[in-house]
Amino acid sequence: MLESNAQRGPYWEQTTPEDERIAHQIEHGREEHLLLDPRPPAELNELALATMKKTGPAFWIAVLGLGSLSLIFALTWVTQIFNGVGITGLNRSVMWGPYIANLIYFIGIGHAGTFISAALRMMRMDFRRPIARAAETITLFGLAMAGLFPIIHVGRVWKLFYMIPIPNQRDLWPNFRSALFWDMSAITTYIIGSTLFMYIALIPDLAMARDHTDGWRRKLYGALSLGWRGTTGQWHKLEVVSNILSFVIIPVMFSVHTGVSWNLSMSVQPGWHSAIFGPFFVVGALYSGVAAVIIVMIFVRKVLKFGYFIRDEHFNAMGIFLFILMIAWVYFYFAEWITNWYGNLPPEVAIQEMLTGPLAPLFYLMLFANIIVPLVLVFKRVRTNLPAMLVICIFIQIGMYLERVIIVAGFLSRNELPFNWVDYVPQLPETIITIGTLATLGLLYLIWTRIVPIIPLWEVYEGQAMQSTRRVGRAVVSTRTDAH
Amino acid sequence: MADLMLLGLFDNVETTADVIDDVRDLGVSDAQLEVLSNIPYPAKFFGLKTPGLMFWPFVFGGAILGALVAYFITFITPDLYPIHVGGQELTPVPPTAIMFFEFISLFSMLGAFIGFLLQNRFPILVREMYDELITDGYIGVQVQIEESVAEQVIGVFEKHHAHKINRELASEFKPQGIRHLFFWGAVAGGGLVVMLVPLLVSYEKIPLPWINKMNQTVVVGYQEGPRLAAPEEAVPFQGPRLIAGQPGTEPLEATESSIARGAALFQLHCAICHGETAQGDGPLSGYYTADHGFPVGVPALAGKGYPGSYIFEVVTNGRVGQTDDGTEFIKMPSLVENVSPGDTWDIINYINSLDAE
Numbered sequence: 014m015l016e017s018n019a020q021r022g023p024y025w026e027q028t029t030p031e032d033e034r035i036a037h038q039i040e041h042g043r044e045e046h047l048l049l050d051p052r053p054p055a056e057l058n059e060l061a062l063a064t065m066k067k068t069g070p071a072f073w074i075a076v077l078g079l080g081s082l083s084l085i086f087a088l089t090w091v092t093q094i095f096n097g098v099g100i101t102g103l104n105r106s107v108m109w110g111p112y113i114a115n116l117i118y119f120i121g122i123g124h125a126g127t128f129i130s131a132a133l134r135m136m137r138m139d140f141r142r143p144i145a146r147a148a149e150t151i152t153l154f155g156l157a158m159a160g161l162f163p164i165i166h167v168g169r170v171w172k173l174f175y176m177i178p179i180p181n182q183r184d185l186w187p188n189f190r191s192a193l194f195w196d197m198s199a200i201t202t203y204i205i206g207s208t209l210f211m212y213i214a215l216i217p218d219l220a221m222a223r224d225h226t227d228g229w230r231r232k233l234y235g236a237l238s239l240g241w242r243g244t245t246g247q248w249h250k251l252e253v254v255s256n257i258l259s260f261v262i263i264p265v266m267f268s269v270h271t272g273v274s275w276n277l278s279m280s281v282q283p284g285w286h287s288a289i290f291g292p293f294f295v296v297g298a299l300y301s302g303v304a305a306v307i308i309v310m311i312f313v314r315k316v317l318k319f320g321y322f323i324r325d326e327h328f329n330a331m332g333i334f335l336f337i338l339m340i341a342w343v344y345f346y347f348a349e350w351i352t353n354w355y356g357n358l359p360p361e362v363a364i365q366e367m368l369t370g371p372l373a374p375l376f377y378l379m380l381f382a383n384i385i386v387p388l389v390l391v392f393k394r395v396r397t398n399l400p401a402m403l404v405i406c407i408f409i410q411i412g413m414y415l416e417r418v419i420i421v422a423g424f425l426s427r428n429e430l431p432f433n434w435v436d437y438v439p440q441l442p443e444t445i446i447t448i449g450t451l452a453t454l455g456l457l458y459l460i461w462t463r464i465v466p467i468i469p470l471w472e473v474y475e476g477q478a479m480q481s482t483r484r485v486g487r488a489v490v491s492t493r494t495d496a497h
Numbered sequence: 498m499a500d501l502m503l504l505g506l507f508d509n510v511e512t513t514a515d516v517i518d519d520v521r522d523l524g525v526s527d528a529q530l531e532v533l534s535n536i537p538y539p540a541k542f543f544g545l546k547t548p549g550l551m552f553w554p555f556v557f558g559g560a561i562l563g564a565l566v567a568y569f570i571t572f573i574t575p576d577l578y579p580i581h582v583g584g585q586e587l588t589p590v591p592p593t594a595i596m597f598f599e600f601i602s603l604f605s606m607l608g609a610f611i612g613f614l615l616q617n618r619f620p621i622l623v624r625e626m627y628d629e630l631i632t633d634g635y636i637g638v639q640v641q642i643e644e645s646v647a648e649q650v651i652g653v654f655e656k657h658h659a660h661k662i663n664r665e666l667a668s669e670f671k672p673q674g675i676r677h678l679f680f681w682g683a684v685a686g687g688g689l690v691v692m693l694v695p696l697l698v699s700y701e702k703i704p705l706p707w708i709n710k711m712n713q714t715v716v717v718g719y720q721e722g723p724r725l726a727a728p729e730e731a732v733p734f735q736g737p738r739l740i741a742g743q744p745g746t747e748p749l750e751a752t753e754s755s756i757a758r759g760a761a762l763f764q765l766h767c768a769i770c771h772g773e774t775a776q777g778d779g780p781l782s783g784y785y786t787a788d789h790g791f792p793v794g795v796p797a798l799a800g801k802g803y804p805g806s807y808i809f810e811v812v813t814n815g816r817v818g819q820t821d822d823g824t825e826f827i828k829m830p831s832l833v834e835n836v837s838p839g840d841t842w843d844i845i846n847y848i849n850s851l852d853a854e
Contacts, residue, residue, distance in 0.1 A: 181699030186574035240621025
């Protein structure tokens with residue numbers, strides 16, 4: 014049984030054993046597990062490329078819809094640039110509103126992408142293989158959208174270069190003792206690191222696309238794949254550089270959302286000034302991020318029809334992950350809340366009274382969406398049921414978005430000086446801009462799926478080539494080859 | 498000199514490893530061999546030595562560069578422009594740690610990436626032996642050999658049922674050499690030029706078509722500049738105000754700086770009614786008509802030669818009028834809350850410097 018059996022013939026051609034019970038089990042395994050169900054790469058390449066090239070009416074309608082929303086967003090932004098942020102509902106006390114909540118939200122959903130890729134890669138979790146790129150793409154565009162918000166928020170966009178540490182005529186330098194600057198450098202690091210990480214893993218797939226397309230696509234992929242041939246040396250370097258980036262990017266990922274939370278907690282605003290904010294935000298970000306990844310997985314499976322790659326096992330694994338993150342998030346939220354409640358400090362009491370008073374509908378909806386709804390994830394039937402997963406994940410998006418709005422705009426409306434208590438009511442500009450950036454994210458994502466293979470094909474092939482089954486007694490179990 | 502390139506395609510690892518063994522037996526060295534695949538098969542699968550690599554100089558080099566950037570931001574810039582805030586030192590430890598962490602991370606990742614590109618000599622700018630079936634899962638064995646052994650190697654390929662054999666002259670392939678370095682040199686040059694733009698903007702070598710200096714915007718511009726340099730001509734804020742029935746006192750000398758300040762203040766406080774050059778044609782002047790209940794019009798001020806005390810009085814008290822049916826209305830509001838006595842004299846000096854049109 015322990016004897017090594019060398020296999021001749023391609024890994025995707027498997028012989029069915031004589032024994033019917035065994036054959037049945039193998040058949041069952043193929044249905045369940047992507048990695049046990051190898052098919053010729055030529056066929057799968059074709060499948061991936063066909064989706065990339067397909068631009069039917071539904072695609073154009075979606076592009077038109079999302080595109081016009083993005084255009085409205087752009088026009089609203091221009092209006093705001095000319096008229097100043099005064100046209101929003103922001104005021105003296107609530108000087109941070111949905112723009113900053115959106116920044117936190119978008120960075121949050123961007124979190125899971127790199128986490129799934131880098132951390133699960135380090136831990137050799139095979140279920141990441143087909144979903145890694147779909148997740149990384151959220152990171153890329155989520156961060157791009159997040160990066161827009163400080164710019165939208167500052168109003169005088171043309172003064173942006175004061176943020177960059179370059180000399181200028183007033184001899185002013187960015188003040189690195191400001192939490193905003195910590196955050197900016199963390200986001201910059203993360204977006205550059207994530208892009209490099211994603212690009213490196215993309216090179217072999219771009220080479221694949223180069224080999225099997227023609228016209229502009231061939232030229233584009235040819236240039237982007239840099240002359241990749243897949244020599245053992247190239248692969249070896251690719252693996253090593255990916256490992257290095259994974260190791261560096263995981264702590265950076267933690268620093269990004271911690272940095273975001275420090276923007277708030279470094280102030281003495283009651284409710285914000287809390288040491289737990291860093292980890293609390295990181296967990297919240299992962300929570301909403303994993304939910305966002307699941308939404309995208311449903312999109313990839315149902316709309317792009319990649320049911321072969323993304324199977325129930327992946328939803329199951331992600332569902333468990335989501336459930337664990339939910340528990341962690343609840344724990345942090347509770348710890349934060351009970352400290353404030355027990356402390357009984359007047360400004361914090363004022364905030365609690367507002368949350369359970371005027372803001373109660375939002376507050377309870379948030380708790381319902383973030384805690385009650387995801388409880389059903391304990392059932393495997395729910396985790397592998399796509400409509401149910403979609404509903405749960407959308408609830409979590411709403412819940413986590415509300416959480417950020419409540420923390421930013423809600424908490425700011427109460428503070429130590431009662432004459433500064435102002436309620437915030439969102440106005441049209443910020444509403445349009447919020448919806449518009451979501452649409453822009455969708456648009457970029459949609460276009461992206463037509464330009465790059467959204468499934469990391471080579472990682473799937475690698476997994477399939479390294480995975481096999483082993484017979485133990487009367488059962489067939491899967492075994493994973495550790496090639497290193 | 499080796500002068501033929503052969504590429505045989507096989508569909509599994511086992512056979513490929515056999516082929517490599519057999520080819521080696523023909524006296525082909527590992528340096529002449531190359532295995533191409535669409536999956537990261539480790540070299541040991543084929544009985545080859547794991548190819549060498551060297552990432553640490555790039556990663557550490559990047560880390561050092563990152564540390565230097567962080568040092569620049571945390572030690573040098575506060576020294577260049579010291580701002581004392583929050584009772585902190587100029588370079589407090591915790592934020593400094595964050596800066597070092599972020600920039601070391603960023604630059605070591607960039608270093609690793611550059612290491613990846615340079616060690617692979619990416620981008621490859623010459624044609625190389627290749628077959629598109631490789632990305633379809635075939636494993637390619639590329640051998641560079643002399644003409645004389647070609648037939649034998651092809652024999653080996655055929656014996657192992659090569660899916661396809663490509664054969665080309667080695668002279669067809671130019672070496673990549675350092676072409677990629679020229680490429681990255683050009684990219685870096687272009688990048689530097691692009692990075693020059695914000696620098697030029699920040700020094701206003703490229704002027705933006707709108708106000709870019711905070712200190713020159715209407716709102717705060719007048720607080721800067723000459724006033725700091727010339728305190729002796731300033732009237733104290735709490736200085737003599739208007740005493741009822743008496744002319745305003747203590748005029749300011751009509752120096753150039755006073756007139757300049759007056760001009761800015763006039764734009765801010767008066768131009769909306771009296772017009773930018775005090776011709777009585779400001780944007781609001783159109784409302785001073787009988788239709789709107791203000792049957793007065795806005796007078797021009799330029800070239801009228803009003804005594805300073807007269808202007809001072811109007812600005813301080815404003816003007817109240819009466820309509821035909823006797824209701825009072827404000828013709829010109831009192832601006833005493835908005836402009837200090839010193840500011841008012843600056844404005845007066847400015848008005849008196851204007852000519853009628």
